[in-house]
Amino acid sequence: MxxxxxxxxxxxxxxxxxxxxxxxxxxxxxxxxxxxxxxxxxxxxxxxxxxxxxxxxxxxxxxxxxxxxxxxxxxxxxxxxxxxxxxxxxxxxxxxxxxxxxxxxPAVTADIAVDDPISEVVSKLAHDEQQTLADTAAALDTTHLEAAVSALTTARRVDVYGVGASSLVAQDMTQKLLRIGYSAHSHPDPHVAVTTAVQLQAGDVALAITHSGRTVDVIEPLRVAFERGATTIAVTGRPDAEVGQYADHLLTTSTARESELRPAAMSSRTSQLLVIDCLFVGVAQRTYETAAPALSASYEALAHRHAPRQR
The missing domain is CATH 1.10.10.10 (Winged helix-like DNA-binding domain superfamily/Winged helix DNA-binding domain)
Incomplete structure (x- = not known):
């Protein structure tokens, strides 16, 4: 314990x-x-x-x-x-x-309006996405990022929690880790997430993704994992929120300005994916001798699947 x-x-x-x-x-x-x-x-x-x-x-x-x-x-x-x-x-x-x-x-641009032409929508979205990525990179604590990468690199098992839009990011992280040979699982069902978190122990990693930092269905399995001895990581836009109480390593994301046509769930996804990519690349770097062949094998398997079949 x-x-x-x-x-x-x-x-x-x-x-x-x-x-x-x-x-x-x-x-x-x-x-x-x-x-x-x-x-x-x-x-x-x-x-x-x-x-x-x-x-x-x-x-x-x-x-x-x-x-x-x-x-x-x-x-x-x-x-x-x-x-x-x-x-x-x-x-x-x-x-x-x-x-x-x-x-x-950069200067601040206006929110997307209902009557904006599509060319203006593209321009504003591109600006906001770029700014979100730049803000996240500037504020990301690389000390905690390095520590999180270290924990993931040696993990016996990785559980990833996220609901709603964050569940898509959780699935992306899981898929990446699976392709380089890690035992990784994402649990969008909160009941399953808690019951599997009980099985975690020292040497395992639990990764929670929640923009608000207050999503109970994400915090609860992270809390259980924390208590069971797993190393815990939280990716959140609200580092002062409850999720930080159960995170060994807290990675903060930035978010573009919310608007009627661009809610937080949409704008937070970009920064979450950046952090997830940083974590994955860090792990792949440290396990290059095994990760590179695993990635090549998965590419070949997918290429073979989509290649025309010979009769």
Missing amino acids: KEDFANRSVAGRPGSRSGPPGPGALAAKVRTMAPSMTRSMQRVAETVAHDPAGCARLTVTGLAERTGTSEATVVRTSRLLGYPGYRDLRLALAGLAAQQESGAA
Whole structure:
């Protein structure tokens, strides 16, 4: 059985990065964290994201006055975004402002409208997808990513949990691992997921995929796996949510701005797939001598299946 929860899960919790996010990751952190913040903290986060140059010149008191909040709220917001204090956030704001002035930071585009021509829909979706991928890459904690890859590489068995749109991502990860010889299973049925999680033990890995971080049907099997001794990994857009309590390694995804025509389930899928691909490629790199022949064999088997049959 596991050691104490508080001692074991600290590695996966928000704030465990080796240093504060750089300027490139600040806007991504705001987009990811703002929906789960209090209204007063949202005002601070959205203000610094929309006007980094102006806010970088403000003291903590000045920013509190501009946002109609308190100094304590400004400091709490800074810490939630990954900065030890407001001084560190100001430095990141100055860096972000410099990036925007140089054109390195892209401009925000409008949401897709009902009457947009299809060419405009393509352009806006392409921009949002690119931004989501860039935000996810900038905010991804490579220390936890490396640790997660290590756990997967030596895993006796891998169970992957996801429901709804996330179940498609879970199936993608399972299929990838199966093709290089791993014992991998995805369980979209929550009852099956929990009953199989009971069978996990030390040396196994449980991977949960949930954008909200609050999906009970995903959290429950991860909790059971955690208690049984498996190494647990969570891929989520809300690192402060409940799923983080049961994750040894927490991998944060970013999401494009939600709109009526593009809900979170659609926009989160792109960033989840990026993280899954990073995990898989990392495992394939470390097991190259066996992974490469396995992939070649699967390609050949599929090619043979689709080749014209000889009579």
